[in-house]
Amino acid sequence: KQEVTQIPAALSVPEGENLVLNCSFTDSAIYNLQWFRQDPGKGLTSLLLIQSSQREQTSGRLNASLDKSSGRSTLYIAASQPGDSATYLCAVRLITQGGSEKLVFGKGTKLTVNP
Amino acid sequence: NAGVTQTPKFQVLKTGQSMTLQCAQDMNHNSMYWYRQDPGMGLRLIYYSASEGTTDKGEVPNGYNVSRLNKREFSLRLESAAPSQTSVYFCAINRRSFNSPLHFGNGTRLTVT
Numbered sequence: 001k002q003e004v005t006q007i008p009a010a011l012s013v014p015e016g017e018n019l020v021l022n023c024s025f026t027d028s029a030i031y032n033l034q035w036f037r038q039d040p041g042k043g044l045t046s047l048l049l050i051q052s053s054q055r056e057q058t059s060g061r062l063n064a065s066l067d068k069s070s071g072r073s074t075l076y077i078a079a080s081q082p083g084d085s086a087t088y089l090c091a092v093r094l095i096t097q098g099g100s101e102k103l104v105f106g107k108g109t110k111l112t113v114n115p
Numbered sequence: 116n117a118g119v120t121q122t123p124k125f126q127v128l129k130t131g132q133s134m135t136l137q138c139a140q141d142m143n144h145n146s147m148y149w150y151r152q153d154p155g156m157g158l159r160l161i162y163y164s165a166s167e168g169t170t171d172k173g174e175v176p177n178g179y180n181v182s183r184l185n186k187r188e189f190s191l192r193l194e195s196a197a198p199s200q201t202s203v204y205f206c207a208i209n210r211r212s213f214n215s216p217l218h219f220g221n222g223t224r225l226t227v228t
Binding site: 032042046 | 156157158165171205207217218219220
């Protein structure tokens with residue numbers, strides 16, 4: 001059974017710091033991996049999607065990497081800002097034997113960026 | 116979260132009452148999903164619909180029913196609410212493509228007393 005783990009559960013950093021959020025998964029047979037941001041009381045916003053054949057994706061100050069063989073992904077946030085404070089979740093997409101898809105989510109890392 | 120609208124935003128029910136959560140999208144995506152999010156449990160899939168006219172069970176379907184009314188709308192019904200169904204419910208959509216990112220609504224916060 002695929003399990004997705006995000007450590008740490010919470011992280012607090014001063015403004016301007018570069019930081020890395022971690023996501024690990026137990027089964028490397030994934031189709032892709034997606035990083036989301038969730039603000040309090042809101043839904044999830046898609047940040048980056050990395051295909052299983054890719055090593056990384058970049059969007060602005062965000063860079064996500066994927067190492068399928070070791071079952072790891074990282075989300076790098078450069079020059080963090082207080083507006084980056086949110087919970088960050090990763091999810092892996094699996095394709096079942098029947099051809100349908102399934103997403104397995106981690107429980108998230110709550111990031112606080114202090115001014 | 117433009118494109119996915121959930122109603123209501125908040126609801127309080129008594130045990131045994133019924134209600135329907137509504138989800139509508141204007142992004143013309145084929146696939147729609149219902150998730151619940153609970154502290155310490157993460158997001159869990161209740162039901163999904165790969166296309167209009169089809170629905171399938173997810174990880175935690177017991178106590179729920181769904182209806183894919185048309186391409187735009189996907190509703191989730193609780194026939195007899197239980198305290199264990201207290202949660203935040205999210206509707207999500209994506210194109211019928213495994214490479215498509217998931218887009219979420221803002222959620223419905225349900226409390227069952």
